[in-house]
Amino acid sequence: MTCCLNPDCQQPQNADDVEFCLSCGTKLTVLLRGRYRVMRPIGQGGFGRTYLALDDDRLKARCVIKQFSPQIQGTKSLEKAVKLFEQEAVRLYELGEHPQIPALLAYFEHDKRLYLVQQFIEGNTLLQELSQNGVFIEQRIREVLAGILPILKFVHDHQVIHRDITPSNIIRRKFDNKLVLIDFGVAKLLSVEASNQPGTKIGTEGYAPIEQLRSGKAYPASDIYSLGATCLFLMTQVKPEDLYDPLEGRWLWRERLREKGRAISEPIAQILDKMLKDLVSERYPSAAAVMKDLRTALSSPPLVASSIGGAMRSSGVANASSPSSSASRSANRSPVSQPSVGQPSVGQPNLSRPNVSQPGANQVHAAGALPSKPPVSRAPVSKAPLSRQPVSGSQQWHCLHTLTGHSRWVTAVAISADGSTIASGGLDDSIKVWDRSTGELLRTLTGHHKPINCLSISPDGQTLVSGSDDDTVRLWHLASGNLLRSLTGHTRDVSSVVISTDGQLLASGSEDRTVRLWNLATGEMLRAFSGLAGMVRSVALSPNGQFLVSGGLDNQIKLWSLKTNEPVRTLPNGHFNSVNAVVIAPDGKTLVSASKDKTIKVWDLTAGAVVRNLAGHMDSVNAIAMSGDGKFLASGSSDTTIRLWNLETGTLSGSLTEHISAVNAVALTADGKFLVSGSSDSKVKVWQLG
Template sequence: MICCLNPNCAQPINPDAAGNCQCCNTPIITDLRGRYRPIKLIGRGGFGRTYLAQDRDRLNSYCVLKQFAPQAQGTKSLDKAIQLFQQEAERLHDLGEHPQIPTLMAYFEQDQYLYLVQQMIDGKTLLQEMRRRGTLDEAGVRSLLEDLLPVLQFVHERNIIHRDITPSNIIRRQVDNKLVLIDFGVAKQFSETILHEPGTRIGTEGYAPIEQLRGGQAYPSSDLYSLGATCLHLLTGVKPERLYSPLEGRWMWREALQQNNLKVSPQLGNVLDRLVKDLISDRYASAQDVLTDLRGLPSLEGAVPGWVRQHPEGKISTSSPPSAPPSRPGGTSSRPPSQPPSISPAYSGGTPASQSVGKRPLAPRGWRCVRTLSGHSSWVTTIAFNPKTPILASGSLDDTIRLWNLQTGAMLENLAGHARGVNEVVISPGGQVLASCGDDDTIKVWNLATGELLQTIKGHIRDVNAVAIGANGWLLASGSDDRTIKLWKLDRGTLIKSLTGSAGMIKSVVITPDERFLVSGGLDNKVRLWNLQQGVMVRAFSGHFNSVSQVAIAPNGKLIASASKDKTVRLWSMASGGLIHTLSDHTQEVNAVAIAPDSVTVVSGSRDGTVKIWDAQTGNLKHSLSAHTGAVTAVAIHRSGQYIASASADKTVKIWQNI
C-alpha cells in the first residue's frame, strides 16, 4: 500500500500501483526525495500529517515522516507554525543521538511542503497505556522517574528545555520497554527564554508551570514541574488541572487517590509535591537532584513496576494491573483454582428443557466460580463462547489467542499470529470460524477446527479494537482507533464499505440480529446506530459522561446496553432511542457488558474487579460476583444462560455457574 500526501485527503491509502489517489485524484508520490515511501497515515494535527514510511536507502526500514501543512490562518500564525516545525528539526539535530530521543534523519522541502524524517519509535504513549491498562502504582511511578530523569538531564545539559512533557509525549518503546521522549516542537535553548507577548501560552495546560503559561519563560525546573504533573495524572487517572484547587492554592492528588482506596508512601509523596511547587525556587533545580532523592527512598519489597509484564518469548512489554498482587511463577493467579465444574449438555450445543431460552431471566439461585483458566502471560482482554461446542476462546495482550476445553479446563490451541495485543475475538454462529483484531491494525480469520490462519485483513490505519460477525455468518464488521467502521465479506476479506462520521475512536461494534443495523460505541461518549444498507448513521444515543467501552444488543433486537468509563451501564430502547435504565453500582469504569439469551439479564464487568448481574426489566442489581484480583476486562454469556465467563487483568478467565 502507499499513502497519498495530499493533507486534505479523506482516504489516503492506495494500492501500490496507483498513479493517482483513488479518493482525491492527487498524483501519488512513490519516493519522496527519491528515498522515502509513505505507506500509512498514523497521525494528524494542526501542523499537518504524520506518516509511517519506508527508507529505501536503509533496506526499507521504517521511519516517521512529518508533513508540514498547517491549518493556521493569517501571516503571523503561519510564521509561528513554521518556526515551531523548523525548531523541532533544529533541536533534534542539536541533541545528536540519544537512545531515548528520536533521531533526526532528514529535513527538507518538496512540492511546497516541509518534511521532517525521524526514527520510528514502535510503542504506546503513556496516555494510551493508562487508558487501556489503568493507572500506575507507586512502583510504576518510581520506575518512570528513574527511566526518564536521566534523559531530561541529558537534554538540559545541552541547554535545551523540552517545555511540553505530557503523557502523550512519552512513548514506551516495545522492543526494550524504555521510555522515549518525543515532540521537541516547542523546545527552546536556555538563551532563548525571553518574554513573549502577553497571553502567549507555551506548553499544555495542566502540565505547564505558571512561568510558561504567563510569559513563555522556561527553565529546567519547568520541565521537572511538567514531569511531576504527568506522574500525578498517571497515578490518579485525573487530569492535572482537576487535581489543583485554585481556591485553596494546593494540589488535591492525595484525595483523588483515597477515593479509589489507593496510596503512595509519604517519601514518594514528598518528591512529587516538590516537583509541582508553584515557585521555581521551591522546586528541584535539576533532574539529578530528583534522582538523588528518589534513589534514597526505601525499597519496595516484592513490588513489580506498574504495567510491566513478561512476553512469552521473554522480552519485556507493558501491562500489569496497578492494584493486583504479585502472581505466582508462570503467570497463574495466586488464588487456588476452583474444582472442575460439572458441565451440562448445554456445553455441547444443546439446551436442556429446564433452561429454555427467551421465557424467563436467569433463576436467582446463586452463582459461584467453578473454574479458573490460567495460562496467558498478560491481561486477558476478550473472551467468546463457541455456540456449538464446549470451547471458549480468549485473547490477551500477550499477543495470543487460546482455545480452552470447558469440560476439562485444558488449553487446546495457542493461536499466534498478531504482532501486537489482541483486543477482541468473536466466533461465527456456526462455530467454525473465529475472527480476531488487535493493536497491529489487522483482523485475522481462523479455522477453529484446525487452528489454521485463513486470512489477514488489512485496511484500518490504526489499532483495531472491535469485530463482530452477522447472524448469517458472512458479514464481518470492525471498528478502529482511525474512527472508521468497516464492513467486510468474511469469506474473502474484501471490503464492502466504510462507515465514517464518528467523532471519536471506535471501541465496540455489534450487528443487530436481522443484520439491518450496527451499533457502535467509542471515545465520543455516544452510542451510534448505523443503517448497514445505506451506510449512514441514523441515531446517536447521548447520556454517558465518559467514553463507551462496549455495546451489546439483546437477542430479541429490542434492547441496547452500553458500558462506560463513567462507571455506569445504560439500557436503551432500540425502537425509540430512549433511555430505559441507568445501572449504577460499580465503583470504577465499566469495561464490558453482555445480554443473556433471555434478553432480560444483563452482565457487566468493571475495573473494580467485580462482575454484576442485573435485571433489565427493573434495573435492579441481582448479584455481584467477586473473585478476580484485577480489573474485569470482558464478560461473555453461554447460549444456555447458565454460564458466564469473565476475563481479567489478573491474567485469568473465570467460569461462573448458576447453581
C-alpha cells in the same frame, strides 16, 4: 461571552450576540461539538491554545479543552506533533480514573483541528505556591514526595513514563488539598525497545535528566530524577541547572540552603541525592524503591530553622520556611502532622483498553524485570476454593475452572454458541483455545505480533475472529487453529469485532475512527463507515441486519443503516465518558451500553431514549454480555467484579468477586448458563449457573 477558536486571534472574547469575531472575522462557534461552551483561553503553546470551558451536558461543569493547531513547518514535524497530541488522549484514557490524574472526557476533530477535553482541576500549581508563599520547608518537601510517588508508581505500573515532571505540572487541588499530576502530552510507553532506542529529545531544561535530553531515552528513573529536581527548585527557588557544578560533577543545593540559614534532615537529603544521580543505574529504579526509603525517613522529624542564631534543630512541627512573613509561615504549615507513603489509594486501574503498542514480550515492569513467555503446552487448571463464596445475590453461580495459561493481562474472551469451546487473548500476543468442560488448553494460536483486543466466534462454531494492536483482523479455523486469512485496511489498533447472527457479516471497529464491514466467508471488505469523531471502542450488529452501532472515546453511540450506509442517529443524553461496550438484544429493539463513567444504560432503539440506568460498579465498566433471550446481562469492571443483572427489571441479581484485578472481558453462552471472564490478573475464569 463567546470565545473565538482561531488560535491566532489576539482578542478572542466576543459578546454573545456576535456571529463573527470582531477581532479576526472568524465565524464563532457558540457550542463546540454541540455541548462545550468555550469561555476563555488559559494557556498557549506551540501546538495551539488551551481553553477553560463549560460542559452543557454535565450541568455546566468546568473542563479544560486543548486545541491542536501547531505552527510547524514540514510534513514530518507536523506528523510528529499530531502523534504527540493523540498520544496525550490515549495516555489519559489508559491511566483510567486515578483520582490524582485528570480524566479524559472527550477527544474529537472540529473544523480541521483536534480537540482534547479533560477534567478541570481547580487549584494552584506548585510553581504558583512557590511564587505566592516562598520556598518550601522540609515538611512540605516530604508531602510532595509522599503525594507524587504513589502516582508515579501507578503511572509506571501502566508502562508509561511522564517525561515532564516540573512544578508547573503538579497542582494542589483546592477541595481536598491533594497533589494532582497533569500534562501527559509527552508521555512515553515503557518497553525494552522504547527505553533503549533513541526517541524524541523532549522535556524541560533543568528537570529532564541527561539521557532524556541527549538521546530521547526515558526510564522510570528519569521521572524520579525530574521529581528530585522539582524538590530542589521548591526548596531553593533556584533553577536546577544553576544548582549543579559541571566541573566537579556534583550538586550544590546543600550549600545554597546553608547560605540561607536552612538545612534538611540527612535521611531526606540522601533520598534526594540518590534520585538525582547522573547515571540511571545509580538512581532509584522505581517509585516503589523511593517510597520504601521515604517511609523510613518519615519516622524521623524534619529540620526547621531555630529562632536562635539560625542554628538547625529537629522538630516534629514545621513552623517556618525562613525568616519571612507570617503569611508565608502559614502557607508553609503542613495540613497534616506527617505525610504517609504507601500504595496508591485507588481502585483497580481502568483496563478496558490497555493499549500497549509494543509486543507483549518486550514489555517490562517498573522494576525492569521481563515477564516470562506464555507456556505453549497445556496450562494448569485450578478449581475455585469452595470457602471463598464469591457470589452474592439470588443467581447462584460458581467458578467451574480458573485457567492460568496467559502470562499477562487477559483482554478478550469468547465462547462458542454450544458452550463447548472457549477462546482467550491478551497482552502476551497469543490466543488460547480451551475445552470448557475440562478446562484443558487445546491449542495456542500465534500470528498477531501485538496484543489481542477482541475475539468473536461465529454462530456455527467454525470460525474465530481476532482483532489486535497490529491493525489486523484475523480469521482462524477454531477446531484446527489454522489461520484462514488476515484482513487489512485499518490503520490503527482494532478494538472490537462482532459477527452477525446469520454468520454472514463481520464488523470491526478501530482506533482509526472507522468501522468496517466484511463478508465473513470471503474476507471481502463491503464498506467502511467513517467520519467518527473519536476512536471506536465497540461495535454491534442488530439481529435483523438493519443497523450497526458503534461506541467510542468521544462518549457517543452512533447508529448506522446497513441498507443506506448512512448514519441514522446519535443517541442523546448518553454517557459522559468513553463508551467501552455495546450490545443489541435479540429483538433488535433494545441496546445496552457500558462506559468508563461506571454506568450501564439500557436504550429503546426505536425511541432513541434511555429506558433505565444500571448503577453499582465502582469503576469503569469494560465489558458486557447478554443471554440469548435478552433477559440477563453480565458486566465486567475495573473494580474487579462481575455483576449480574435482570434486564427486565433492571435489578442486580448477584456479583462475582474472585478476580483480583480489573475484569476486561466477559462472554455468555446463548442459554445464559455459562459465563467466561478475562482479567488483568492474567486469569480466565469459567462460571456455571446452578
